[in-house]
Every structure is written in structure tokens, then in C-alpha cells.
Amino acid sequence: MTAAPAPIGPRPGDADPPLAAVEQIVALALAEDAPWGDLSSEASTPASATATARLVSRVDGVLAGGLALATAFRRADPRIEVRLLLADGAPLAPGADVAVVEGPARGILTGERVALNLAQRLSGVATLTRAYVDAVAGTGARIVDTRKTTPGLRVLEKAAVRAGGAHNHRHSLSDAVMLKDNHLAVLAAEGLGVAEAIRAVRSRIPHTTTLEVEVDRLDQLDAVLEGGADIILLDNFAPSDILTAVAQIDGRALIEASGGVTLGTVRAIAETGVDIISVGALTHSAPALDLGLDIAVR
Known part of the structure; x- marks a missing residue:
């Protein structure tokens, strides 16, 4: 032995x-x-x-x-x-x-x-x-990383994020469904509206798979909510628009804020009431x- x-x-x-x-x-x-x-x-x-x-x-x-x-x-x-x-x-x-x-x-x-x-x-x-x-202590917001990692070192860098006290987002494209602007553009070219596209994607994935949808404008929220996204990612929203989005979503989905987050802005973003803040800088900078x-x- x-x-x-x-x-x-x-x-x-x-x-x-x-x-x-x-x-x-x-x-x-x-x-x-x-x-x-x-x-x-x-x-x-x-x-x-x-x-x-x-x-x-x-x-x-x-x-x-x-x-x-x-x-x-x-x-x-x-x-x-x-x-x-x-x-x-x-x-x-x-x-x-x-x-x-x-x-x-x-x-x-x-x-x-x-x-x-x-x-x-x-x-x-x-x-x-x-x-x-x-920087976000006491707000209830969770800091997470992104896939902006050094090629070949992702598993190590995501472990380092955990060592720093934060959480991991997707480890890979295989982990969950995230529909970003380019995915929605392709679906729109196929004649599907946003809500219809989300429902179509939902019908093709296991019931255990999380579905997240990225938006970059407030006027997209109603369709994403209608489609039934589990998580809504607010991409590059100003804090005032995040406040509006949080009120509009009203607990019907988890809310993630992302895009251009810095140590100087992260506290204000957290205080809007979002659930998650994803920060690419944790690994790329x-x-x-x-x-x-x-x-x-x-």
C-alpha cells in the first residue's frame, strides 16, 4: 500500500x-x-x-x-x-x-x-x-470575478479570488447560460424578440441550469423580466440607473452590476441594492x- x-x-x-x-x-x-x-x-x-x-x-x-x-x-x-x-x-x-x-x-x-x-x-x-x-462590507453585495483571466491560469486565479474573500462567477462557458448583446443580436436576426428568445433558450436547457441575461439600457428590462431570466446583468449602468433598475426588477431576478467597476466606484454601486458586482480587474489588472x-x- x-x-x-x-x-x-x-x-x-x-x-x-x-x-x-x-x-x-x-x-x-x-x-x-x-x-x-x-x-x-x-x-x-x-x-x-x-x-x-x-x-x-x-x-x-x-x-x-x-x-x-x-x-x-x-x-x-x-x-x-x-x-x-x-x-x-x-x-x-x-x-x-x-x-x-x-x-x-x-x-x-x-x-x-x-x-x-x-x-x-x-x-x-x-x-x-x-x-x-x-470596500463593500456591510452592503450585502457579493463581489465576483469574471472570465477575464490569464489563459491557462484560470483555475489558479479563481482560487486566488476565493482566498481574497470574494466569489467566483462562471468558471467556463459550460457552467451556465449567459445571453449577452451579441447572442441577442443573433437571435433577433432570426426574428425572435428578447422575451421570446429567452423562453426559447430556456426550453433547450436543463431545468437546473441558470439563465442570465445582459442588458445595457433600462428599456430592455421589461422584456427580459417577461422572458423569465434568473439573473439580470446591468452592463455599464450609472449608479442612478442602477437604482431605477433595482426598483423596476423588484426582486423578480437576481441583479448583477458589471462594467468599469473600480475601487472608487464599487461602494456606490453596492449601495444601490444589487446582489452581485462582477469585477474583471480582480484578475486582469x-x-x-x-x-x-x-x-x-x-
Whole structure:
């Protein structure tokens, strides 16, 4: 019977991405970074050399990507041991120790860049997400992400959003039906009005599938409500128009606001009474968080 792998740190929680997906992403990243070996480390570092490295935060923020970090080092050399000192979602301050990495020096040097790239990127997403979540505290509005993610990294970035305290929208086009302006334009070209189009789509999907419809004008709301949408997305509405839309919808559908949302505007949007605010910036505009890895060769 094969022994279970040793734990890598704090118990995994809801913020963790699936391990199989992390393994796949890290394998591709390492193959990209060292396709036929790490010439620098192999030429400069004795094969027998071992090292201890500490991952340290240099700024305030929120941690994410711990599993990806540990996986990168272990795939670089399975003899490397990674001890995560903090769980994803933990607050960071300058000088905070995040992880200890021990093992063959060559492997640590080879895995360092991929491990840091992922941890810095994902911690940046979690940090920006936490700022949005804090900005709407007490309003009842839920902050969610979008599909505006880095190609190939979606599962990691959406986990980082959860680590930052927000929620996920659709993970993919397969998850739910969302009729946007271009979908409705195609249906209109087929001779279907908005309400009729929504009903036609509803008849083709399982009863368990959520149906969301995007609108960009107040005068579209009546037809969308008549069609029976579960969620109505108000795209690029001014706060005053959102207030009008919330009153008009009057609880007959969940209300999502999206489009151009910033930290400066999100509170006012939340205070209109919408249920959900989707923010593409959580993943497409988050700066990498400054994390450093300091190595001491033994």
C-alpha cells in the first residue's frame, strides 16, 4: 500500500485549487523555463549542495498560491521539502515568513522562478480582491470575478479570488447560460424578440441550469423580466440607473452590476441594492505582490 504524501502545511480549505490542475500548470511552466535543464545551476552548483530558503513577504497583502509554490519546488526535485507557514487567505505584512524550502540547492534554484511567479501573481489577485471585498462590507453585495483571466491560469486565479474573500462567477462557458448583446443580436436576426428568445433558450436547457441575461439600457428590462431570466446583468449602468433598475426588477431576478467597476466606484454601486458586482480587474489588472526567496547554502 502506497503511503499518503506528507502534508505541505496548513490544512487545505475552500481556497485551494484542484491538485491535478496545479500539477499540470506547474509542469508546463517548468518545461517552459527549463526545457532541457537549468544550465546555470548545473554549471555553478555542486550536485551535493543543499540549501534552506525562506519565502518572505516584502509588503502588506494577502497570500495565495501556496499549493502552486510547493508543487513547483517538488516537481523541480522531489527531494525538496516545503513547509508552508501560512494558509492561502492569510494577511501578510513586510517581513512575514510565508514558507521554508529545504533540499538540494540545484532543485531549489531551478524551481525558484516558477514558484515565485505563481505565488506573486496569485497573491496579487488575492490582495486586490480583498480590497474590493472590504470596500463593500456591510452592503450585502457579493463581489465576483469574471472570465477575464490569464489563459491557462484560470483555475489558479479563481482560487486566488476565493482566498481574497470574494466569489467566483462562471468558471467556463459550460457552467451556465449567459445571453449577452451579441447572442441577442443573433437571435433577433432570426426574428425572435428578447422575451421570446429567452423562453426559447430556456426550453433547450436543463431545468437546473441558470439563465442570465445582459442588458445595457433600462428599456430592455421589461422584456427580459417577461422572458423569465434568473439573473439580470446591468452592463455599464450609472449608479442612478442602477437604482431605477433595482426598483423596476423588484426582486423578480437576481441583479448583477458589471462594467468599469473600480475601487472608487464599487461602494456606490453596492449601495444601490444589487446582489452581485462582477469585477474583471480582480484578475486582469492585479499587480504581482512582492515576495522574496532568500537562500542559504549549507
